[in-house]
Amino acid sequence: MFQAICAAMAPKRKTLRFEVGTRVECNAQGWETGTVVKHWYRDPSWTAKRVVPYQVKLDHGPTIFAPLDDDKVIRKVTGILSVGQIPVTILTGFLGAGKTTLLNYILTAQHGKKYAVIENEFGAVAIDNQLLDQAVGKLDTVESITVLDNGCLCCTVRDDLIAAIKDIIKTVEDRYAKGITDAMLDGILIETTGMADPGPIVKTFGMDDDVKKYCKIDGIVTVVDCKHFLTQLNRERTDGSVNENAQQVGFADKLLLNKIDVCDRAKIDETRAVIRGINSFVPILECCLSKKPNEVPLGELLAIEAFDAAKLLMQQGGQDEVNLVKAPEDGHGTGHGEGHGDGENHGEGHGGGHEGSHEGGHGDCASDEAHGEAQEGHGGGHGGGPPAQEAGHGHSHVASRHDTDVKSMVLEKEGAGIDMHKFDKFLGKIIEERSVDLYRYKGVLAAMQADKMILYILQGVHDMPEITFSGEWPEGKPVKTQVVLIGRKLDQQRYRKEFEACYEAGSHS
Numbered sequence: 325m326f327q328a329i330c331a332a333m334a335p336k337r338k339t340l341r342f343e344v345g346t347r348v349e350c351n352a353q354g355w356e357t358g359t360v361v362k363h364w365y366r367d368p369s370w371t372a373k374r375v376v377p378y379q380v381k382l383d384h385g386p387t388i389f390a391p392l393d394d395d396k397v398i399r400k401v402t403g404i405l406s407v408g409q410i411p412v413t414i415l416t417g418f419l420g421a422g423k424t425t426l427l428n429y430i431l432t433a434q435h436g437k438k439y440a441v442i443e444n445e446f447g448a449v450a451i452d453n454q455l456l457d458q459a460v461g462k463l464d465t466v467e468s469i470t471v472l473d474n475g476c477l478c479c480t481v482r483d484d485l486i487a488a489i490k491d492i493i494k495t496v497e498d499r500y501a502k503g504i505t506d507a508m509l510d511g512i513l514i515e516t517t518g519m520a521d522p523g524p525i526v527k528t529f530g531m532d533d534d535v536k537k538y539c540k541i542d543g544i545v546t547v548v549d550c551k552h553f554l555t556q557l558n559r560e561r562t563d564g565s566v567n568e569n570a571q572q573v574g575f576a577d578k579l580l581l582n583k584i585d586v587c588d589r590a591k592i593d594e595t596r597a598v599i600r601g602i603n604s605f606v607p608i609l610e611c612c613l614s615k616k617p618n619e620v621p622l623g624e625l626l627a628i629e630a631f632d633a634a635k636l637l638m639q640q641g642g643q644d645e646v647n648l649v650k651a652p653e654d655g656h657g658t659g660h661g662e663g664h665g666d667g668e669n670h671g672e673g674h675g676g677g678h679e680g681s682h683e684g685g686h687g688d689c690a691s692d693e694a695h696g697e698a699q700e701g702h703g704g705g706h707g708g709g710p711p712a713q714e715a716g717h718g719h720s721h722v723a724s725r726h727d728t729d730v731k732s733m734v735l736e737k738e739g740a741g742i743d744m745h746k747f748d749k750f751l752g753k754i755i756e757e758r759s760v761d762l763y764r765y766k767g768v769l770a771a772m773q774a775d776k777m778i779l780y781i782l783q784g785v786h787d788m789p790e791i792t793f794s795g796e797w798p799e800g801k802p803v804k805t806q807v808v809l810i811g812r813k814l815d816q817q818r819y820r821k822e823f824e825a826c827y828e829a830g831s832h833s
């Protein structure tokens with residue numbers, strides 16, 4: 325109502341140059357790309373007359389506003405970025421789990437789409453490459469195949485991976501320069517070796533400026549061999565070594581439980597339960613990739629925007645309450661549609677430094693977040709929510725037999741706003757001490773700032789967190805903060821205690 329009155333009082337507005345949904349560049353801290361999300365934006369804290377032409381969600385940062393509709397402040401982008409960043413899917417899974425079978429199916433089944441494939445081979449013979457060779461030149465889905473054969477992608481941030489991606493970017497940009505209309509790629513698919521920790525691959529996408537600018541990690545898809553997973557999980561290993569099977573499950577945004585054709589129901593259920601004990605919220609799709617690949621809903625594996633804070637927010641939007649960690653009831657079998665819409669926001673969540681992602685806007689465009697930063701220290705520990713819980717309830721009898729030190733935990737509190745400065749410190753300390761063992765984390769945070777409940781989205785892999793300011797807490801939704809941590813040997817008791825302390829009134833030092 326108030327907004328309607330303001331709109332009526334506002335002087336007649338000129339037509340803006342960019343539609344909502346248009347990809348633009350904004351002069352924030354240097355030129356940054358993003359998507360127009362709103363026309364004639366006004367912050368509730370502004371004077372009644374103040375209104376600005378655009379609200380823009382930056383690809384690598386918060387939602388900002390553009391105070392003028394002028395090329396000095398906001399301008400159109402061309403080439404790849406006029407469509408969005410190229411989504412990158414990482415396929416991981418233990419040796420022989422079925423990654424190549426999945427890749428071949430994606431490339432065969434996705435008619436009308438175009439993918440660049442990056443393979444890495446750990447060992448002398450590029451077998452997967454030979455398998456994929458059949459596809460090159462025969463399938464119109466295959467843009468290019470690059471094989472990186474100097475070892476395991478998991479070990480370091482790799483220059484050859486960066487070079488391969490830059491080549492792909494250049495090819496697509498050249499197509500745009502020639503005026504080809506459907507120049508854009510549908511994605512880059514990276515098949516890791518059976519042993520890889522995908523963390524450093526994700527890191528690569530946050531480190532190189534060009535790669536970060538043009539590409540975004542879309543999701544990590546883990547293929548699990550249902551027949552052998554438990555044996556592999558429990559096999560003898562030298563003390564202190566990382567269990568790659570558990571690690572790959574920990575990282576997964578989507579998990580394909582493959583080879584169910586050679587397992588009975590009891591085996592499948594037992595494996596599911598152990599997977600749930602490691603990663604409480606990953607959607608599990610049972611499948612038989614070699615015999616019934618068409619039952620795998622590719623729409624649920626590709627272009628899922630699992631790393632996109634804006635997407636995470638949109639998913640929360642339709643629900644009665646924020647619930648990040650409720651284990652998705654994926655049921656048995658395949659073919660459950662989730663209906664992933666395109667959405668307007670193509671923001672991506674990587675590479676922003678811990679501090680950097682929290683900065684307000686400078687330059688000509690400004691971050692909405694600048695408001696409310698002046699006051700701090702709210703959140704008096706008066707929440708009445710349930711105590712923080714450990715994920716994976718109900719499977720303890722199984723988990724004890726197949727115990728692994730990789731686990732997920734949930735930090736949760738209802739009814740009060742968290743102190744973001746304290747939370748920043750809390751997370752920063754975990755990252756400082758344990759980033760190697762902290763695989764994945766996500767969160768929806770309700771924070772009290774300047775007497776307003778503010779929503780932040782947290783996304784992270786190892787030492788690469790991103791906290792995105794996402795406006796005021798949605799009206800009508802119960803105030804609740806949820807943070808999921810997945811990692812190895814997490815000190816759950818300590819983290820719960822320290823999380824609770826983020827609600828206590830007091831100094832930030």
Ligand SMILES: Nc1nc2c(ncn2[C@@H]2O[C@H](COP(=O)(O)OP(=O)(O)OP(=O)(O)O)[C@@H](O)[C@H]2O)c(=O)[nH]1
Nearest residue numbers: 418419420421422423424425518583586612613614
């Ligand atoms: N029974 C059965 N076998 C499968 C299924 N999916 C894949 N396989 C077989 O499992 C073997 C390994 O499959 P790949 O797709 O090469 O596995 P990968 O994960 O790429 O293996 P690496 O590249 O060695 O890590 C092949 O012989 C496949 O035919 C399935 O659903 N059921």
